[in-house]
Amino acid sequence: MARVGVLALQGAFAAHARALARLGHDAVLVRRPPDLDGLEGLVLPGGESTTQLRLLDHLGLVPALERLRLGGVPVLATCAGLILLARRVTGPAQPSLGWLDVDVARNAWGRQLESFEAAADPPRDDLPLVLIRAPRVTAVGEDVEVLAAYAGEPVLVRQGAVTGATFHPELTDRLDVHREVFGAVTPARALA
Numbered sequence: 001m002a003r004v005g006v007l008a009l010q011g012a013f014a015a016h017a018r019a020l021a022r023l024g025h026d027a028v029l030v031r032r033p034p035d036l037d038g039l040e041g042l043v044l045p046g047g048e049s050t051t052q053l054r055l056l057d058h059l060g061l062v063p064a065l066e067r068l069r070l071g072g073v074p075v076l077a078t079c080a081g082l083i084l085l086a087r088r089v090t091g092p093a094q095p096s097l098g099w100l101d102v103d104v105a106r107n108a109w110g111r112q113l114e115s116f117e118a119a120a121d122p123p124r125d126d127l128p129l130v131l132i133r134a135p136r137v138t139a140v141g142e143d144v145e146v147l148a149a150y151a152g153e154p155v156l157v158r159q160g161a162v163t164g165a166t167f168h169p170e171l172t173d174r175l176d177v178h179r180e181v182f183g184a185v186t187p188a189r190a191l192a
């Protein structure tokens with residue numbers, strides 16, 4: 001079992017904690033710097049990135065997050081979490097931590113498609129995507145691997161230990177993305 005932190009300031013953190021528990025991990029809700037001590041992984045959930053950014057600053061969490069990152073633990077950032085970690089943010093622009101060498105445009109799917117469900121492009125077309133006022137990844141650096149796409153655009157990207165999703169894997173029953181990032185402790189039989 002790994003101790004995996006879930007940033008729990010705002011947004012969809014509870015569903016991430018449930019997904020981690022189903023894989024046999026110990027999900028630790030993170031609200032203040034000491035909560036990050038001894039973690040072996042981290043999830044930055046979706047929600048409202050501007051609010052999350054303000055709370056991170058206010059609670060003094062950024063230096064502790066940076067220390068955790070230097071330890072090289074696996075990190076999964078979904079939707080607003082991805083916006084927090086991007087190199088550059090537009091629509092509107094805001095500061096970000098720059099852990100992932102991608103540019104993201106916030107709320108960029110337009111009104112008709114503001115929130116929608118879809119399947120990822122082949123070969124990942126068995127991966128269900130739930131997109132809620134999702135960002136679009138508009139540029140990826142050369143060290144960034146695109147793990148899944150939708151309509152030809154990256155929706156799941158990885159750079160070293162950091163994985164970012166524009167969608168919400170925690171809002172489906174599927175554990176693929178959490179398993180890809182953190183592994184599973186529970187025997188596969190028990191997950192059916």
Ligand code: GLN
Pocket residue numbers: 045046047048049050078079080081083106107132133134135
């Ligand atoms: N639109 C939100 C933002 O810009 C992200 C939405 C989400 O996390 N589902 O922060």
